[in-house]
Structures are given as C-alpha cells and as structure tokens.
Amino acid sequence: MDTLQQKLQKLTRNLWWTWRPEVRAIFRDLDLDIYHKAHRNPVRVLKEITPALLEKRADEVDIATRTDRALRQLNEYLNPLTTWGMIHAGSLQSRPVAYFCAEFGIHESLPIYSGGLGILAGDHLKGASNLGVPLVGVGLMYHRGYTTQLLDASFWQQDVSEPFELDDLPVYPAIGADGKPARVSVELPGRLVWAKVLECHVGRIRLILLDTRDDANSEEDKALAANLYGGDNRMRIQQELLLGVGGSRALRALGITPSVIHLNEGHSAFAILEWARHRVQQDGMEPWAAIAEAASGTVFTTHTPVEAGHDKFPADLAEEHLRALAEGLRLPLHDVLGLGRTNPGDLGSAFLPTVLALKHCRRANGVSALHGKVARSMWQHLWPTRSEHDVPIGHITNGVHVPSWLSSELNTLMTTHLGVNWMEGIVRPDLWTKIAAIDPAEIWEIKKVLKGRMLKLVRERQTAMRARQGLPPLDPAPLDPDALTIGFARRFVPYKRPDLLFTDLDRLDALVNNPQRPVNLIFAGRAHPADGPGKALIQKVGQLTADPRFRNRILFVENYNIHIGRNLYQGVDAWLNNPQRPLEACGTSGMKVVMNGGLHISVLDGWWAEAYDGENGFAIGNGEIHASSEVQDKRDADALFRLLEEKVVPMYYRQDANGVPRPWIHAIQRSMRTLAWRFNADRMVMDYVRNCYLPAAVAASCQMPNP
Structure with a gap:
C-alpha cells in the first residue's frame, strides 16, 4: 500500500490540481510558509517538508482522507464514462489534434509563458481536457523560463533570469515506441541539434515539450531553447524550426499521428513543411500534393493585428535555415521560400511564418469578431483577386478556463x-x-x-x-x-x-x-x-x-x-x-x-x-x-x-x-x-472542434497524391 508521501506525489504528477482549489489546499495546509516560498508548487512542497512535519500536519488537518478523496476524483476524471468529446469529436479519438504553441501558461510554477498567448494556450488545453477533446500540446521547455521583473529605485524594469530544475516540476521523459526516452533531431545550418522529448499531463491532455539540453549538443545549442523569446532573429528562426519541425518529429517518435495540426500563432508554421516533407520521404508523395495535404489538415490562429508582432526573417537568413527542408521536400529552395513570401516572385523579400500559415491552412481565424475583420483587411494583399469580405480568415472569440x-x-x-x-x-x-x-x-x-x-x-x-x-x-x-x-x-x-x-x-x-x-x-x-x-x-x-x-x-x-x-x-x-x-x-x-x-x-x-x-x-x-x-x-x-x-x-x-x-x-x-x-474555454474549444478540427480532419483524410 502506498504511503501518504507516495499518494501526495501521485497528486502532483498531473496538473489537474492547478484548477482544483480543494487539492491545492491540501498542500497549502501542510505548511503555509513552505507553500508560498515554493511558489505554490506542490512538487517543491513535498521536497521541502520534513517527514515529522508531514506526519504532524496529517493528523491535524486530515491530510490522508483528503488525499484519498482527491486521488479518487482524479481517477474518475481521467477515466470518464462519457465526455462531450466522445460524442462530438469521436473521429479525432484515434488521430488527435496536435496543438502547437511557443508558450503555455498552465500555472505560475511552470514558467514557460510570458503573457496572454501562453495563458490562452494553457486555457485551451484545460478546456479540451474538461470536454474530453482528443488533443496533444506541443511546445518548448525553456529551462531558464522567461524573466523575473524587478524595478530598480528609478522604477526601470530589470529582467532577471531565474533557472529552475526539472525535478521541481511534474515533467518527465517521454517514452518512445522503443521503450526508451525519446529524442529527436532538427537540421540547422551546419549541424544537427538534438532535443530530449519531455511530457507533462494537464488533466486528460498530454503536453509535449522539447529540451535542448542533450549531451550531443554544443553548449550553444544546449542553450538554444533556454529562454522564451530571447536572442536575435537567428535564434528566433532556430527556435521556430525546433518547435515546428522538432515538435512534429517528437509526435512521430511517440507514435502519435495527428489528424489536424493547430498552429497557435505563426511561430510553429514550419510544422506544415515538416508534415509535407515526411510524406514525401516516407510515402513517396509528389511534393505539391504533400503540401496540399498538410494545408488541408492545418488550422491557424493569428493573435495580433500589430504588424510588428509577426516575425519577418531576412531572405538570406531564411535561405540558410530552410535549405534542409527544401531538400527533404525535393523542391527548389526558392519555391519553398516563396511559400512564406507576400510576393513569391520577389526573391529578395523577407520570409514570414504567418504568411506560410495563412496561405497553407484549411481554416484561419482571428480571436474576436472585430479582430477577424481587421485580419482580413491586414492580409487581403495575399489574395489580390478577392474582396476583403471574401478573404479566408474567420474568427473564434477567445474564452477563459473558468x-x-x-x-x-x-x-x-x-x-x-x-x-x-x-x-x-x-x-x-x-x-x-x-x-x-x-x-x-x-x-x-x-x-x-x-x-x-x-x-x-x-x-x-x-x-x-x-x-x-x-x-x-x-x-x-x-x-x-x-x-x-x-x-x-x-x-x-x-x-x-x-x-x-x-x-x-x-x-x-x-x-x-x-x-x-x-x-x-x-x-x-x-x-x-x-x-x-x-x-x-x-x-x-x-x-x-x-x-x-x-x-x-x-x-x-x-x-x-x-x-x-x-x-x-x-x-x-x-x-x-x-x-x-x-x-x-x-x-x-x-x-x-x-x-x-x-x-x-x-x-x-x-x-x-x-x-x-x-x-x-x-x-x-x-x-x-x-x-x-x-x-x-x-x-x-x-x-x-x-x-x-x-x-x-x-x-x-x-x-x-x-x-x-x-x-x-x-x-x-x-x-x-x-x-x-x-x-469561456468550453465554448471556445467547442467552436474549434465544430468549425475547424472536424472539417480539417475530414479534408486531410480525403487528400490523395497526384497520379
């Protein structure tokens, strides 16, 4: 029989506790000072509390009974008789949605987010979990997090990096089909960069995270995914290749074949090219047919009407970094670069991942009704023969995980x-x-x-x-x-x-x-x-x-x-x-x-x-x-x-x-x-299932290579 310590550790292994106040209260009641010093992180609370104090508090505030109840509730949650997703998203059960995002805000103890985009992504995972929608998240493990904000005496913001230890988080090596911890590689200029595949559980949802602290990497490459939104354009495009290409390869290494990829903002747009490259290499598909198939199974959400919020990679930088993907696609490099250019024929123009995503997806949407209208106006030039009203960008208004x-x-x-x-x-x-x-x-x-x-x-x-x-x-x-x-x-x-x-x-x-x-x-x-x-x-x-x-x-x-x-x-x-x-x-x-x-x-x-x-x-x-x-x-x-x-x-x-x-x-x-x-997030995820995921899943399954 498990000890109380072991039962509490089981509770910490699923981030379900982040939206269950009665479960968080168990760890808070163990010791309030430790709880706050540990940034309300149950994993660290259990590491720092002494056995004697645990035994004492267990008697005083009935920790054992509360823990047993919470574990029973977690087991019932993870093994439901039915969910909304079983009824309304059944076709996604065998091939789930892969939800790519550069950041995920699940809880303050997992600092791999900076703001609204990440917190929205975290709420999306939680909403999908509650509804039972088959979905897996894909992101990067920023082992130095974002930054801690400190104001000096003049009130100027100082940005302090505070690395954290994986042992303090409910994040574990993901096991591949061979029974070993999974790892993947991505071709970057002049070398392969390796990433360990980690995972954590957000209720019923798996979140896959790539960690570049692999022994095969140079010290520079180990730090490639250290900081969220850190570095210059070169680091940014390499992080985005790691997310889109490496994230797709991580799914395959884990035996996950998505029917739909949902790109939450343009940072992960390279997943489209990796889908197509894999089909070309593994199944002999004709390149343009593979790209069409990838596009038909892609859903894209744009989050900003501010032009500066969309990455623009200079032509020479893009050429250097997309060469390997072009070779894998068996296409000329200029053709691949044209997929992300406003004017494909302008060989010196910048490459925009947002353009790649908008032009190669089944469904594109803004995040409010007004934003959808603004996005259609903002990107109309990509469809010069269409009126603004007919630009293929809709909207699904965001919601929050209550x-x-x-x-x-x-x-x-x-x-x-x-x-x-x-x-x-x-x-x-x-x-x-x-x-x-x-x-x-x-x-x-x-x-x-x-x-x-x-x-x-x-x-x-x-x-x-x-x-x-x-x-x-x-x-x-x-x-x-x-x-x-x-x-x-x-x-x-x-x-x-x-x-x-x-x-x-x-x-x-x-x-x-x-x-x-x-x-x-x-x-x-x-x-x-x-x-x-x-x-x-x-x-x-x-x-x-x-x-x-x-x-x-x-x-x-x-x-x-x-x-x-x-x-x-x-x-x-x-x-x-x-x-x-x-x-x-x-x-x-x-x-x-x-x-x-x-x-x-x-x-x-x-x-x-x-x-x-x-x-x-x-x-x-x-x-x-x-x-x-x-x-x-x-x-x-x-x-x-x-x-x-x-x-x-x-x-x-x-x-x-x-x-x-x-x-x-x-x-x-x-x-x-x-x-x-x-x-709320339930309505938001329902809208994505009905209006985006199911149509994209059907479209992708109907795509056939050209004879």
Missing part, C-alpha cells in the same frame, strides 16, 4: 444557486439566468472578502519592492479597502496606453482623492526585455506612485504573473482596458474579471466590441476612430475621465442603508448573465 480563475468563494456561491454541476453546463445561457435571483448583499459580501485578500497581497508586494529599493514602507498603508478599486494589468506597450489617465494629472488627482468617493488604481504588467518604450511606460507609472498626491491611491505591482493576475481578477471592483482601437485582438483578462463579479471598463475593441450591451459594463467612447492617433488619444482620455466621473464612480457609491451598492451589483449580475456563458 475553474483556473474563479475564486473558491464565488464557486461556492454558484454551486448554491446554479447547482452542484453548474460548470458542466457553463455554455448554457439559461443556466445563467439564475444569477438574477441572488441577493445583491450576498455578492457584495464576497467581493469585500476578495478585495481584502487582494489588497493584502499587493501591499505585501509593494513593501517588499520598497525594501529592496531601500525605501521605507508606505505609511499609512496604501489603497483604502472601501474605495472603488480599478485594475489595469497586461503587457506594457504603447498601443495599450497604460498612461491614458496621466494626460491630466490635476483631473486624475480630483478623481482618485475625492474625499466622499475615492478611487484606487492598481497597475501591473511587463515589457519585453528589449522593449525600451514599454519599460519607459512602466517607469512613468512607477514614478507617478511616488508623487505625494497619488502615493496611497495608485500602486504598481511588480512581477506580473499568473498568481498576481488571479488575485487581481478576483479582487478588483472593475477592470480597465484602453488600447488604441482596433489593435487589441481580444483581451481575455477582462473575461476573468467578469467571472469574478467585476465590471469591465473598455474601449470597444477585441472581445468587448461584441460583448458590451449598454448595461453589462462600461464603454469608453463609441468605437469611432480618428485619422490622427494624437487626436484619438485626447478624445479617448476625455471620454474615459467623463465615464469614470459621471457613471462608474457614482454607480459604485450609490449604496443603500446597509452599504450595498445595489445598482453596481445589478450590473454585475447582468454582466455575468450575458457574458459568462459565451466567453
């Missing part, structure tokens, strides 16, 4: 009012009508608890940052718990305009320091390590927090990650999103706030353009765009101030005799009732 982001308090509330199995019916609009019957006072009490917990965390982070900077703690403590608290957290780049409210500091002063109706503003976010303008925006916000007028009303929370985000989404009263329209492809953070009883304040961009109904949140402006971005910024800044001054703040402070802001809570109820059923 169990990963929902507070346990609100989960309990939903279970009470919506039913024990409410999450199984999360996509049903009728289920959410029950929200209207909940007493506003009940929601208000929960929001006060969540806000208090969030404020405790951000104050602790602020104190730690100031101590490192050589500054004393703020006195009095910043952020009044009774004040309207608005959050803003995302990647810091100019088009997201984190400083929009700073265009009129006197007006901002009057807004946040109104003695009867004060406002707190909490900022968090990172800039890419090479993004000077983004770092300057962080510094601008940070320095404003040192201004005596704003010292106790505005805070910047350092080192934004999944843990910080989860607490902000749960605790804020409202969420601010004010990008330059239409440059926000989707923006899922606001969805997480809605699920946790907060209201969204946003420009009509991304998902909010299709979600806002006039009463389920707040819109900045009316969606019109001025030809001058400078004029638009001034217009939007004024609209935001007026919205806060005339609508948002008055509604929040319109409280009854018991201190309950009933109009505010009614807006929350409408927000959840109209939005929660739509903007």
Whole structure:
C-alpha cells in the first residue's frame, strides 16, 4: 500500500490540481510558509517538508482522507464514462489534434509563458481536457523560463533570469515506441541539434515539450531553447524550426499521428513543411500534393493585428535555415521560400511564418469578431483577386478556463444557486439566468472578502519592492479597502496606453482623492526585455506612485504573473482596458474579471466590441476612430475621465442603508448573465472542434497524391 508521501506525489504528477482549489489546499495546509516560498508548487512542497512535519500536519488537518478523496476524483476524471468529446469529436479519438504553441501558461510554477498567448494556450488545453477533446500540446521547455521583473529605485524594469530544475516540476521523459526516452533531431545550418522529448499531463491532455539540453549538443545549442523569446532573429528562426519541425518529429517518435495540426500563432508554421516533407520521404508523395495535404489538415490562429508582432526573417537568413527542408521536400529552395513570401516572385523579400500559415491552412481565424475583420483587411494583399469580405480568415472569440480563475468563494456561491454541476453546463445561457435571483448583499459580501485578500497581497508586494529599493514602507498603508478599486494589468506597450489617465494629472488627482468617493488604481504588467518604450511606460507609472498626491491611491505591482493576475481578477471592483482601437485582438483578462463579479471598463475593441450591451459594463467612447492617433488619444482620455466621473464612480457609491451598492451589483449580475456563458474555454474549444478540427480532419483524410 502506498504511503501518504507516495499518494501526495501521485497528486502532483498531473496538473489537474492547478484548477482544483480543494487539492491545492491540501498542500497549502501542510505548511503555509513552505507553500508560498515554493511558489505554490506542490512538487517543491513535498521536497521541502520534513517527514515529522508531514506526519504532524496529517493528523491535524486530515491530510490522508483528503488525499484519498482527491486521488479518487482524479481517477474518475481521467477515466470518464462519457465526455462531450466522445460524442462530438469521436473521429479525432484515434488521430488527435496536435496543438502547437511557443508558450503555455498552465500555472505560475511552470514558467514557460510570458503573457496572454501562453495563458490562452494553457486555457485551451484545460478546456479540451474538461470536454474530453482528443488533443496533444506541443511546445518548448525553456529551462531558464522567461524573466523575473524587478524595478530598480528609478522604477526601470530589470529582467532577471531565474533557472529552475526539472525535478521541481511534474515533467518527465517521454517514452518512445522503443521503450526508451525519446529524442529527436532538427537540421540547422551546419549541424544537427538534438532535443530530449519531455511530457507533462494537464488533466486528460498530454503536453509535449522539447529540451535542448542533450549531451550531443554544443553548449550553444544546449542553450538554444533556454529562454522564451530571447536572442536575435537567428535564434528566433532556430527556435521556430525546433518547435515546428522538432515538435512534429517528437509526435512521430511517440507514435502519435495527428489528424489536424493547430498552429497557435505563426511561430510553429514550419510544422506544415515538416508534415509535407515526411510524406514525401516516407510515402513517396509528389511534393505539391504533400503540401496540399498538410494545408488541408492545418488550422491557424493569428493573435495580433500589430504588424510588428509577426516575425519577418531576412531572405538570406531564411535561405540558410530552410535549405534542409527544401531538400527533404525535393523542391527548389526558392519555391519553398516563396511559400512564406507576400510576393513569391520577389526573391529578395523577407520570409514570414504567418504568411506560410495563412496561405497553407484549411481554416484561419482571428480571436474576436472585430479582430477577424481587421485580419482580413491586414492580409487581403495575399489574395489580390478577392474582396476583403471574401478573404479566408474567420474568427473564434477567445474564452477563459473558468475553474483556473474563479475564486473558491464565488464557486461556492454558484454551486448554491446554479447547482452542484453548474460548470458542466457553463455554455448554457439559461443556466445563467439564475444569477438574477441572488441577493445583491450576498455578492457584495464576497467581493469585500476578495478585495481584502487582494489588497493584502499587493501591499505585501509593494513593501517588499520598497525594501529592496531601500525605501521605507508606505505609511499609512496604501489603497483604502472601501474605495472603488480599478485594475489595469497586461503587457506594457504603447498601443495599450497604460498612461491614458496621466494626460491630466490635476483631473486624475480630483478623481482618485475625492474625499466622499475615492478611487484606487492598481497597475501591473511587463515589457519585453528589449522593449525600451514599454519599460519607459512602466517607469512613468512607477514614478507617478511616488508623487505625494497619488502615493496611497495608485500602486504598481511588480512581477506580473499568473498568481498576481488571479488575485487581481478576483479582487478588483472593475477592470480597465484602453488600447488604441482596433489593435487589441481580444483581451481575455477582462473575461476573468467578469467571472469574478467585476465590471469591465473598455474601449470597444477585441472581445468587448461584441460583448458590451449598454448595461453589462462600461464603454469608453463609441468605437469611432480618428485619422490622427494624437487626436484619438485626447478624445479617448476625455471620454474615459467623463465615464469614470459621471457613471462608474457614482454607480459604485450609490449604496443603500446597509452599504450595498445595489445598482453596481445589478450590473454585475447582468454582466455575468450575458457574458459568462459565451466567453469561456468550453465554448471556445467547442467552436474549434465544430468549425475547424472536424472539417480539417475530414479534408486531410480525403487528400490523395497526384497520379
């Protein structure tokens, strides 16, 4: 019989625990200090707790019984009698979807993500797991992670690399068909680069990760996949070849033959060429027929309407790196390079993986209705004979994995009012009508608890940052718990305009320091390590927090990650999103706030353009765009101030005799009732299955080589 330690170790081996608060609580209750010092990582908790303390805590908080219950629930989850996927995606059971992405945000203890793309990919895997959709994730193991953000005394972002040990993660060598740990090689200029194939389990989903720390590699190549989005163009194209080509070979080494490959952004587009190359080499297919087959089985999601967000590799760099693939395809190199060029005949032009993916896929989509429209306009030149309306790029609006982001308090509330199995019916609009019957006072009490917990965390982070900077703690403590608290957290780049409210500091002063109706503003976010303008925006916000007028009303929370985000989404009263329209492809953070009883304040961009109904949140402006971005910024800044001054703040402070802001809570109820059923990962994955995966799987199976 397994010991308690062995049973706990079994629980850690599947990242199912990341969305099961009752399982995380087992490890938290073993020792709270160890839990937080281990970054809420159960694997490290078990490594660091002593046998004596484990035995003591097991008796005090009933660890053994709770662990047995969790293992039983995990086993039932992994071996269901039926799932949505068994019924609706049965044709994918024998040949699953291969979901390629450069980053995956599953949990803060697995730091192979940088921001929204990775967190969306993590939610996609979790959604597919819950639905039982046959899918396997493919990515890279960045053994130095992304970076840790530290702000110096001038509030300039410092990027610190903090390597982690595989032994601290539920990641293990993947075993190939020969019974040995799998490894694959990829041809790069002048050498082969080898990668170990690792895997971890995200509920019912396998996530395959390539690690270049192979003994056959040079020290330089061992570091090839050390950092996410690190290095120059040469390192970037080599990482992308490793992901697309190496990832495809890893699947074959594990005996996995996908019916569909889903490319989540262009970083993995080389998987298309590897599919075709394999068919040419192994099955004797004619090259163009093999490329057509690969295209028919490919689904492509583009995530950014910002041109700078799409990789462009100079012609000479692309020639150097695609030569081996061209030889494997038995095609002239210029023909292969033309697959990724806007104008195939322009031999000196750059190679764009996004172009390769868009022109060679069965289905392409943006991540919101507005983004789909923007993408069709942005890429129309690839189909010059078609009208913008007929450009073959659709949309599937993103959604979030609710169990990963929902507070346990609100989960309990939903279970009470919506039913024990409410999450199984999360996509049903009728289920959410029950929200209207909940007493506003009940929601208000929960929001006060969540806000208090969030404020405790951000104050602790602020104190730690100031101590490192050589500054004393703020006195009095910043952020009044009774004040309207608005959050803003995302990647810091100019088009997201984190400083929009700073265009009129006197007006901002009057807004946040109104003695009867004060406002707190909490900022968090990172800039890419090479993004000077983004770092300057962080510094601008940070320095404003040192201004005596704003010292106790505005805070910047350092080192934004999944843990910080989860607490902000749960605790804020409202969420601010004010990008330059239409440059926000989707923006899922606001969805997480809605699920946790907060209201969204946003420009009509991304998902909010299709979600806002006039009463389920707040819109900045009316969606019109001025030809001058400078004029638009001034217009939007004024609209935001007026919205806060005339609508948002008055509604929040319109409280009854018991201190309950009933109009505010009614807006929350409408927000959840109209939005929660739509903007979740279950609906998103269902849309991909119906509109993309099944059509692509059928199309690929019908492709035949030319006679």
